[in-house]
Amino acid sequence: MTRASLIGAFETGYGKLGSGAQKLAQRAALGAVKDAGLEPRDIALVVLSNSMGGTLSGQDMVRAQVWLRGVGFGDIPMLNVENACAGGSSAVYNAMLAVQAGVEPVLVVAVEKMFTGSREATIEALERGLPADLRGAYATRFDGVAPSLLTGFNALWARRMLDDGRATLEQIAAAAVKSRLHASMNPVAQHRACLTLEEVLKAPPVVDPLTRPMCSSFTDGACGVVMAPEDGRSPVLRGAVVVSGDGTMEWHDRTTALASSLWESAGIGAGDVDVIEVHDVTAAEELWTLEAIGLFAEGEAGAATAAGDTSFGGRALLVNPSGGLIARGHPVGATGLSQIVEITHHLRRTAGRRQQGSPRIGATFNCGGITDGDASVMVATAIEAGKR
Numbered sequence: 001m002t003r004a005s006l007i008g009a010f011e012t013g014y015g016k017l018g019s020g021a022q023k024l025a026q027r028a029a030l031g032a033v034k035d036a037g038l039e040p041r042d043i044a045l046v047v048l049s050n051s052m053g054g055t056l057s058g059q060d061m062v063r064a065q066v067w068l069r070g071v072g073f074g075d076i077p078m079l080n081v082e083n084a085c086a087g088g089s090s091a092v093y094n095a096m097l098a099v100q101a102g103v104e105p106v107l108v109v110a111v112e113k114m115f116t117g118s119r120e121a122t123i124e125a126l127e128r129g130l131p132a133d134l135r136g137a138y139a140t141r142f143d144g145v146a147p148s149l150l151t152g153f154n155a156l157w158a159r160r161m162l163d164d165g166r167a168t169l170e171q172i173a174a175a176a177v178k179s180r181l182h183a184s185m186n187p188v189a190q191h192r193a194c195l196t197l198e199e200v201l202k203a204p205p206v207v208d209p210l211t212r213p214m215c216s217s218f219t220d221g222a223c224g225v226v227m228a229p230e231d232g233r234s235p236v237l238r239g240a241v242v243v244s245g246d247g248t249m250e251w252h253d254r255t256t257a258l259a260s261s262l263w264e265s266a267g268i269g270a271g272d273v274d275v276i277e278v279h280d281v282t283a284a285e286e287l288w289t290l291e292a293i294g295l296f297a298e299g300e301a302g303a304a305t306a307a308g309d310t311s312f313g314g315r316a317l318l319v320n321p322s323g324g325l326i327a328r329g330h331p332v333g334a335t336g337l338s339q340i341v342e343i344t345h346h347l348r349r350t351a352g353r354r355q356q357g358s359p360r361i362g363a364t365f366n367c368g369g370i371t372d373g374d375a376s377v378m379v380a381t382a383i384e385a386g387k388r
Contacts, residue, residue, distance in 0.1 A: 004099040005234040006383070008036025008226035009344045014329030015190040017220040021050065021057040021113040024222035025067040029109045032224030036105065040072030043226070044103050047079045047095050049087035049110040051333035051368075055125040056116045064109070082333070084129040084368030085279070088223070089336025089379035093240050095227045104228045110334035111222035122218055123148050126332070129369040129376070146207040150281075151215070153370055155207040157251070158284035162209060167287050169209055171302030173200040175283035176213045176326060178311050183323025185353040190219055190329035214283040219329030223341045232387050235347040238361070239266030239382040247372030252292045255365070258378045259293035262363070266382035270294035273317050273382075274359035275346045277339035279367045280324040289365060290319065312356055321346065321354045336366035336379060347385040360385050 010031030012024050019027070025048065033040055048064035050057075059066055064078035083090040088110035095106040114122050127149050130138060135149065142152030161167045177197055183189035195203075195213055203211040230236045241261045245254050263269055270293060278293075280286035290301040290310070295317065304310060310319035322328040322342040325335060343362035345351040362383045369376025 002100050003230040003236050003238070004096045004227045005230045005236045006225050006340070006344045007105065007228050007231065007234045008032045008038070009224070009341045010035050011188050011223040011338065011341055012221055013188040014219050014221035014331060014338070016115045021053055021059070021111050022067040024113065024220065025109055025111040026071050028111060028222035028224040029068055029107060030071060032109070032226050033107060036226035038105065038226065041074065043073065043076055043105055043107045045077050045079070045098055045106045046073065047081060047091040047106065047108050049081045049083070049091040049333045049337065050112060051082055051084055051087050052112060052114065052125040055128070056121060057113050067111070068109070083377050085330070085332050086336050086366045086368030086377045086379045087333040088338065089340065089364065089366040089381065090242065090377065092225065092227070092337060092340055092381065093242050093379060096237055096240055099227050099229060106227045107224060108227065108337060109222065109224045110337035112331035112333045113220050114218040114331065115220050126150060131371055134372065150370065151207055153373070154282045154285060155210055157288065158209055158282060161284055161288060166291070166299045167284065167302030169201070170197065171306045172209070172214060172284045172287065173197050174302070174306040175280070175286045176200045178305060179280065179283065179320060179324045179327040180213065181311065182321050182354065183327035186323050186328060189323045189327055190217070191323070191327045210282055210284070214326065216281050216325040216330035219331040221329060221331040221334055221338070223334055223338050225337065225341060225344065234386050235344050235383050236386065237381060238268070238384040240379070241265055242377065242379050244377050245371055245374035247374045249374050251370070251373060251375050252288055254375050254378060255289060255292040258365070258380050262380040262382055268361060268382060272361050273363045275318040275321060275343060275356070275362045276364070277320055277322060277324065277342050278365045280320060280326055281330065283326060286320065286324065293365060318356050321351065336364070339364040339366055340381060340383070343383050347383060358385070
């Protein structure tokens with residue numbers, strides 16, 4: 001079977017940006033195509049991911065066709081993907097299938113514009129990643145407790161970690177300290193100021209037990225990759241899996257099942273991974289995910305993180321070198337692709353100050369939406385460095 005290589009990659013930068021969704025999408029698209037050594041007319045298919053453009057940017061449907069018109073792509077086929085926070089990685093999955101079917105090269109673009117002047121509108125758009133028929137019950141459950149329904153769920157999981165003895169509050173805070181350190185080396189990250197453990201613990205609370213630096217925030221940004229058949233030089237997708245949760249499994253059990261499928265499809269084990277980007281919508285979620293996918297035994301990820309094992313020069317694999325969702329940023333529909341772009345940089349040895357050695361295998365774990373405590377969608381990838 002043909003394997004898909006990542007032959008071009010680009011990011012606009014993340015944070016509160018002055019450009020709208022259209023300009024961001026165009027920058028990412030043209031940047032990725034240029035990085036691949038191509039022209040827009042060379043692209044055979046475009047797959048664009050965006051989650052909240054209808055609510056926040058006034059563009060329902062045909063977003064790729066509207067946002068990318070006039071910059072050289074002409075009448076190239078374009079597909080649109082909306083899959084909550086996992087949209088960017090879902091777009092890559094679709095592009096991989098296209099390359100395997102002989103359609104190439106494929107451009108994947110992911111973009112989100114979350115800062116629009118109305119915090120309430122952005123929160124409402126985010127909560128549309130929950131089933132409409134369950135939102136009323138969730139609102140009753142978290143009324144007066146959490147600033148948003150999604151934050152409420154994540155705080156529940158963080159408290160469960162503490163209550164079960166899987167981690168301490170200091171270890172959760174240590175994950176946030178690490179993320180800020182990593183982001184300080186990432187020129188496109190949103191939150192690049194380093195913080196001490198004490199500063200994280202004493203920061204303004206969001207919802208018990210989480211403080212502001214332990215949580216992801218609104219983020220604008222876009223990124224792109226170009227995918228083509230394996231060329232022997234570029235990083236190649238060794239495996240990619242997607243699962244859709246229906247409420248029959250708990251979120252972290254679903255993560256474990258997803259990881260098992262990824263390791264099997266890629267022909268590797270968790271211990272083969274050198275660098276990873278996980279969906280740390282909170283610092284606590286980073287720790288739980290590392291255990292759920294088999295990188296650490298239950299209750300060990302927190303201690304390892306606090307000891308520096310998952311940072312530069314640590315004894316374990318490198319975790320979220322970009323700064324992750326809580327420091328690089330969480331531009332929802334672009335988050336999954338930004339993870340893949342980061343891993344691509346490391347496998348190409350172009351990660352700058354974040355480069356650690358010559359990693360061979362990278363992985364990403366990306367999630368979107370919540371259905372009765374289950375993940376509505378999860379996407380995981382395993383990416384291998386080129387051989388020359």
